Amino acid sequence: MIEVHDLHKHFGGFHAVDGASLRIRKGSITGLIGPNGAGKTTLFNVIAGRLPPTSGRVTMAGEDITGLPPHALFHKGLLRTFQIAHEFSSMTVRENLMMVPAAQAGESLWNAWFARGRIRQEEAALRRKADEVLDFLTIAHVADERAGNLSGGQKKLLELGRTMMVDARIVFLDEVGAGVNRTLLNTIADAIVRLNRERGYTFCVIEHDMDFISRICDPVIVMAQGKVLAEGSAQEILRNEAVIEAYLGTGLKNKVPA
Amino acid sequence: QDAAAPKIGILLGFTGPLESIMPNMATAAEIAIAEVNAAGGILGQQVASERADSTCVDSAAATAAAEGLVNGGVNAIMGADCSGVTGAVLANVAVPNGIGMISPSATSPGLSTAEDNGLFFRTAPSDSRQGEILAQVLTERGTTDVALTYTNNDYGKGLSDSFTQAFQAQGGTVSITVPHEDGKADYSAEVGSLAASGSDVLLVAGYTDQGGRGIVQNALDTGAFETFVFPDGMVGQDIVDALGDGLSSSFGTLPGSDSPGATRFQEIAAAQDLDGTSVYTGESYDAAALMMLAMAAAGSTAGADWTAQVEAIANAPGEQILPGELGRALELIAAGTDIDYVGATAVEMIGGGDSAGNFREVEFGTGSIETVRFR
Amino acid sequence: MTTLPDATLAKPIARPDHLRAVLLYAGMAALIAVTGAAMGWNYALTVVNMGLISAIMALGVNLQWGFAGLFNVGVMGFVALGGLATVLVATPPQPEAWSAGGLRVIAGLALGALTVVALVVLRGRMTAGRGRALALVVVGVLGFLAARWVLDPGVLAVEAVNPSVSGNLGGLGLPVLLAWPAGGLLAAGAAWIIGKTALGLRSDYLAIATLGIAEIILAVMKNEDWLARGVKNVVGLPAPVPQEIALQTDPAFVARAASLGLSAVDASTLWVKVLYLGLFAVVLAGLLLLAQLALKSPWGRMMRAIRDNEVAAEAMGKDVTARHLQIFVLGSALCGIAGAMMVTLDGQLTPGSYQPLRYTFLIWVMVIVGGSGNNWGAVLGGFLIWWLWVIVEPVGNALFGALATVLPPDSPIASHLQDASAHMRLLTMGLVLLLMLRFSPRGLIPER
Amino acid sequence: MDLLNALVTFLNFVFIPAAAYGAQLALGALGATLVYGILRFSNFAHGETMAFGTAATILLTFGLQALGVTFGPLPTALLALPLGIAATALLVLGTDRAVYRFYRVKRAAPVIYVVASLGVMFIMSAITRFLVGVEDIQFTDGARFVINARDFRDWSGLEEGLALRSTQLITLVVAALAVAALFWFLNRTRTGKSMRAFSDNEDLALLSGINPDRVVAVTWIIVAALTTTAGVLYGLDKSFKAFTYFQLLLPIFAAAVVGGLGNPLGAIAGGFVIAFSEVMVTYAWKQVVAYAVPGDWVPAGLLQLMTTEYKFAVSFAILIIVLLFKPTGLFKGQSV
Amino acid sequence: MTDTHDPLHDDRGNNDASIVKPGGGGLHVADNSGTRPAPRLTDAFLVGEGMVGGYGRGPSILNGCTIAAEKGQIAVIVGPNGAGKSTAMKAVFGMLDLRQGSVRLNGEDITRLSPQARVAKGMAFVPQVRNIFASMTVEENLEMGAFLRRDDIRGTIEQIYDLFPILKAKRRQPAGELSGGQRQQVAVGRALMTQPSVLMLDEPTAGVSPIVMDELFDRIIEVARQGITILMVEQNARQALEIADRGYVLVQGGNAFTGTGKELLADPQVRKSFLGG
Ligand SMILES: Nc1ncnc2c1ncn2[C@@H]1O[C@H](COP(=O)(O)OP(=O)(O)OP(=O)(O)O)[C@@H](O)[C@H]1O
Ligand SMILES: Nc1ncnc2c1ncn2[C@@H]1O[C@H](COP(=O)(O)OP(=O)(O)OP(=O)(O)O)[C@@H](O)[C@H]1O
C-alpha cells in the first residue's frame, strides 16, 4: 500500500528521519514503535504531506505521492490523526466530525446559496453518522460542547472519530492511545480490527502501549534514531534484544515502594 | 430663510493631518466675527459662530459635520480646508441647502469648475497664478535651473504643474520634481534625490510646519541646498524662527498687495495672541469678513442673496477696506457706498469664485521676512 | 434530537441570543431617531447612509476575519480601488488623451504584465538555485525598464492634455450604478493577485503585508495622474439619483413637497438621501443574505474549521490555500463595492483622503465591537461605530461649550478649552470604544 | 573620476541619513516588538505613547531651560528624559491596570487587545494634545552637529560636504546599546526569561511561581523607557508634532514585522531594512556615479530606480518580498 | 443516541457505561460511595475534600470528590476520559474555583490561595496539556521550573539530565521542536526542578516509551522516598497502581472506588471497567 524509499528528513543539522525504508502492506495493521524522538511522528508527517522530505520517495499503491499536500492525500484516502490533538476548538464536537467528509455539496458557495434543499438532506445524513461515531467513542454527551473544552483523552477520541467519518484506504494513527482509558482503548482496538477486516482499511499505528500493539498489530516496525531497527511479528519484536535494549527495557526495577 | 439670524459655521480639520494649523485659522475667523459684533453686528443682530471638524480627509464625516452645522442654523460656511472635503461638502450640503461657502485654503483648480450654483468662493489664490509669479521671480533673479519639491496634494501638485509650465516657457529647467507626503517621519530620500539633481536652488511648495519644513531642514543640515524659493504655504514667521539664518539667501512670494493689510492683520492678530503669519490665517479672516460684509450688503443671510454680493464687495470700485476696518465697512454699506474689501490678503475675486490675488515678493533675512516688491 | 444523559453534565446548548440582537438593533434605531430629532433628519440620514456603506465594509472584513481568520489590514486599498472603479466606469472618456498617448500607456502596462507572467513562468519552470535567482532578477529588471520606456512617454503625453481639469484617460461613460459591481470586481481582481502572493503569511505578518499593499495601491492612485488625476481629484461624478437643485426647480416636486408641508429645499435634500438609502439598503440586504446563507452552510463550517486549525483542516482534506483565496477575494470584493458606493455618494474621488485609520482600523473596530464571526454583529458594529465617529464631534463640542460658559469668556483657560474641544472627539471615541469592549469583550452580538 | 567625493556624497545623502533614520525606527520598533513578544499583541497606541513621552519630556525640558539648567553640548532634553520616562511609565502602567488587565484575566483573543489599543490610542492622543497642543514644537538645544557640512568641506577641501548631527549619533549609539541590553536581559537574566516564559505559556508560568503582575509591570516600564527615548531622540532630530508620531506607527510596525515580531535583533534589522530601502531605491544615483566614473561616461538621466513618491511603497514592497521568503521575518519572529 | 438507545447493548461493544449512562450500567457513583465512603483523611498531608466545582459558570464537573495523599506517599487517580481527573488536579492546585469543599496542605486550609501562592508553599504541578514553554530551550524550561529557588540549581539540572539523557542532548533546542515523548520528559523535569514537597502529575507517562516510563516510575518512587508527596493521574493505570500507596477511581467527578493500589488492582470490577481487563 505505502512504500517509503530511503527517506531523509533533516531539521538543520539534525537528522530526524535518516534513511528509513519501509512497506505497509495493503490490508495490514502495521505497528510503528520506537523510543521517543525516533522519528516516528516525523515520518508520518512526511508521508502525510505535512513536511517536505529532505530526500527520498513515498509511494502509495505504486503512485508517487512524495510532497503532495495533505488535502490531496486525504482525497486519495490517506487519513491521519495527530499525536498532539488538533481539534477545531471553537466548534462543537459534532461539527468537528461533520466537517470531515470530502466533496460535501454544501461546501460550494453556489449550493450554499441556491441548493438549500440538497444541503439539508446531506446534513441530516452527516449528523446521523457523526452521532453514531460519538456514541461509539462514548462521548455523545458532549456532542454540543465546544471541542476546546474537552478533556485531554476526549480530544484524542475525537481525533480518532474524525477518521471514522469517511471511508479511508489507509489510516495513520499517531498514539491514539496516549491518555485514553485502557478499557476504552481495548474497545478502540476492537474497532480498528473490525474496520480492517470488514472494510479493508489499512492501518499504521504508532503506540507505546505494548499490550495494544501486540494485540492488533502485524507486522511491527521498530524505528530508532531515524532508521528502521527491526521488523517482524509482535512476538518476534518483543523478544528482539536490540529492541528491548533501545525501547522496551526490562520492566520496573523497583516495583513496590519500600 | 432670509429672516434667519446670521451664523457662520467654521468647518476646519481640527483633527487629522493638518490639525496643527487649524486652530489658528479658526481663531482668525473668529477675530473677524468679534470685530463685526463689536461694531454692532449685521442686520441688527450679533453674528454667531460654530466650529465643526472637517477632519480634512474624511468626506463622509465632514459632510455629516456640515449637516450638523446646517441643522444648527448656520447660513454660511467658512471652510472647508482641504480640497477633498470641500468638494464633498459643497456638492452634498451647501448646494442642496443653498448655503454659501468661502474656503480659505482649498486651492484645487478642480473646484473652479465644480457645479456650485454660484455659492462657492475662496480667498486663497489659485495655484496657477502663483506658479506664474514664481517663475517670473526666478527668471528675473537669473535662476534658470531649479529642483522642485511639492506636497503631494492638489495644492502642491497644481502649483508644481503651473510653475513648471510657466518656468519652462521662460526657458528655465526644472531638474527634478519630487513630491513629498506631509506628516511623514523622514525626508532623507527626498533630499537625497533633490541634491543629486545638481541644481543650486530648491523650490519647496509645501507647508511651514509640515513636510516642507522637514525637507528644508534636512537640506540645510546635509548642505544640499542653501537657496530656497518659497510659495505662500512656506512663508511664515514660524519657519524663520525654526531655521534661523539658514534661510538668509532665500526668497519667496505670498499673496498680498502693497496695501498695509497684511501688517495690519498681524498687529490685530498679535493683540489676540495669534501668529498672524501662520498659514492661511489671513485668508480665514478675510473669508469670514467677506461673508459678513456680503450679508450686510445683501440685507439677507440667505445663501443665494449674499453670495451674489461677494464679488461686488471684494472688488473695486469702492473704498478700500483693511483688517480692523470692518466697522467702518458696515457703516459705508449701510450708507450705500461701494466698498472694495482688501483685507489681509488683498482679496480680488475673479470669475468662478476664485481669488485673483496680488503677490508680495519677500526675502528672508536673519530672523525676519522683508517684502521687496509687489506684483 | 439527542437527549442528554445527565443534567449536571450537560452544558446549556449555545444558541445565538436572538432577543439580544433584536434589542440591540432596536436600540440602534432609537439612537438614529434621537439623532434625527435632535440634529435634524438630514443629519440623521447622512449618518445612516454612510452607516449602510460602513456596514458593507464591516461585512467584508467579517467574512475574512470572522469566518476564516484572515488578518487583512489592507481594507483601505480595496475601498480605494472601488472608488477608482467609479471613475473608470462613470466618467466620460477623454478621446484627446487617448489619441495623445493612450495606446502607449496600455502597451506599457501590457509589457509590465507580460514581465510578471514571464517571472511566474520562469519560477515554475526552472529549478531553484542561484541560476534561477539570477534569471529572475535579470528578466525582472529588464522587463521593468522596458515597460517604463514604453509607458513613461505615453503617461507624459496623456497628462499634458488639459492637466488642470482632466489630464487623464477618462472612463467608459457608463451609468454610475454599474460602477458598484465593477468596484467589487476590480477589488476582487486585485485581491486575487495579492492573495496568490501573500496569503501564505500568518497573523500579523499578513496584516502588515496587506497594510503595505494598501499603501502601494494608494501610492499608485495618488501618483498616476493619467489614471484618475491622482491628487488633483476627480469631482462632479454623476449621481444615480436626481440632484437636489433639479428637484428644487421641478414644479411638480415643489408642489408635492408643499402638499406635505415641506419646503422645497428640505424636501429635496431629504428625498435624495432617502433614494440613496433605498439603493444602499437593497445592496446591504442582498449581501447580508448571501453572507448569512454562506455562514450557516457547510461552507461556513468548513471556513470556521480552517480558522480554528489550519493544519487539521488540511489533513481533513480541505484545500486551505484555495479557500483562503476564495474568501479573501469575496471579502475584498465587498469592500470594493462599498468603496464604489461611497465615492458615488460623495460625488468625487479624492485619493489623498484615504487613511488607514479611517478606512482600515475603524472598520476593524466596527467588526470587533459588533461581534466578529457574526454577520448581524458586524452590520450593527458598522452602524454604531460610524454613528459614534460622527456624533462624538458635536457632542464633544457641546460638552466643552457648556464647560466654557461657566468660565469667564476671555480667560486663557476658556480659549485653551475651545481649541482642545476638537480633541474631545478622540477622547470620547476612545472612552466609548473601551467601555463597549469592556462590557462585551466578544462583541455586542457575539459569534455564538 | 573622483572616488572620494563619490564616497562622501554617498555617505552624506544615503548612508548617514538612512542609518540614522533606521536607528530611529529601530528604537521605536524595539518597544513595539517587546509588547508583542511578551504581552502578545500589536499595540496601536505605540505611536501615541511615544508622543506622550516626548510631550512630557518637552514640558520638563522647558522647565529646566526656564531654570537655566543645560547639559553642555548635549540637548537639555536628555536631562529631562528620565523624568519623562517615569511619567510615561506611570501612564502605561495605569493604562494596563485600567484596560488590558481585564482582558488578560479574561484570556481574550489578541485581536481584542489590538482594538482596545486603538481605543487607548484615541485617548492618549487626546491627552497629548491637551497637554502640549497640536502645533509643531522645537525643543532642541546644545550643539546640533558633530560634523557640519560646510566645515567638512573647508577642512577636507572636497567639493562635497558631510554632515553628522549629534542627535543622529546619539540615536545610533542608544539604539545599539538598547538592543544589546534588551537581548541580554531577555535571554540571560532571570526576570527576562520569566517574561519570555510568561509570553509563551501563561498558565505554566503561573505554575512555576512567576508573578504575572510583575512581568507585565516590568514589560511596560521597559517599553515606556524605550518609547520615550525613541520619541525624544526623534523629536530632537526633527521636531515634535503629535500627528507625525501617529504616522510613525506604520514604519515602526513594518520594521518590527520584517525583522520578526518579538525579536529585539529583528527590530533593529527591520528598522535598517525599511530605512535603507526607502532611501536607496529612490535615490537618484547620478551624482555619485558622476563622481565615480570618467567624465564622458556620465549618464544623462537621474539614475533613479523609483521616484520618491513611491518610497513608502518601495519599502513595503521590499517588506513583502522579505516575508515571502522568510514568513516570520528576518530573525524568526513569533506569531499568534 | 436516542432515548431508546441502550449503549450497553450497542453492538460496538461499549463497556464503559459509567459515562454515557449514569445511574444505569454496573457502576454507580452513589452506590459505591455508600458502601465504601471516601475516608476522611483530615490528617493527610494533602487533602482535597468534598470538592464541587466546574469551569466558569458551567455545570459542576466535580461532584464532591475527595482526594488525599500522605506525606511521602504516592496517590494515583484513575478513571474514564472526561471523568474530571484533570479538573480535580486543577482544583487542588487552585486553578479552578471550588463551589464547595476545601483543600488543605499540611493541616492548613489553602482553599483560597492562588496557584502562585501554592507554588510558594512547595507544590508543583505538571498539567496534562500545554505543559512546556514551547519557544524556550529545554534548559530554560528547567530553569523556569526552579524560578522560585534561590540556591544553585546546576546540580538539580544535572540530575534531570541523568534521568532523561535525551534532554541533555537537546538542551539548547526550543522545547516546541521536541517529539511528543520528549516534551513530556521536559514537563516532568520542569516540575522536579522545583524540589517541591508535593508533586502533582497529570498523566506524566502519556506518550513516553516503555523504557522511559519505567525510569519515570522508578524516579517517582525515589522522590516519594525522600518524603515528597506525589499525586498523579494515570491512564497507564496498572503500572501506576502497582506503585501507588493509595488509588482513587474517579467517575463523573465523584469517588467511585478508593483503596490501596493493590486493592484496586485486585478488584475485578475495577480491572474490567477502568484498567482494560
Ligand atoms: N521542527 C523540528 N525542528 C527540529 N527538530 C525537530 C523538529 N521536529 C522534530 N524534531 C526532532 O526530531 C526527532 C524526531 O521527532 P518525532 O516527533 O518524529 O519523534 P517520535 O518518534 O514521534 O517520538 P515520540 O514517541 O516521543 O512521539 C526528535 O528528536 C525531535 O527533537
Ligand atoms: N476548560 C473547560 N471548559 C469547560 N469544560 C471543560 C473544560 N475542561 C474540561 N471540561 C469538561 O470537564 C469534564 C472533565 O474534564 P477533565 O479534563 O477533568 O477529564 P479527565 O478525567 O482528566 O479526562 P482525561 O482522562 O480524558 O484527561 C469533561 O467533560 C470536559 O468536557
Ligand SMILES: [Mg+2]
Ligand atoms: Mg511522536
Ligand SMILES: [Mg+2]
Ligand atoms: Mg485529564
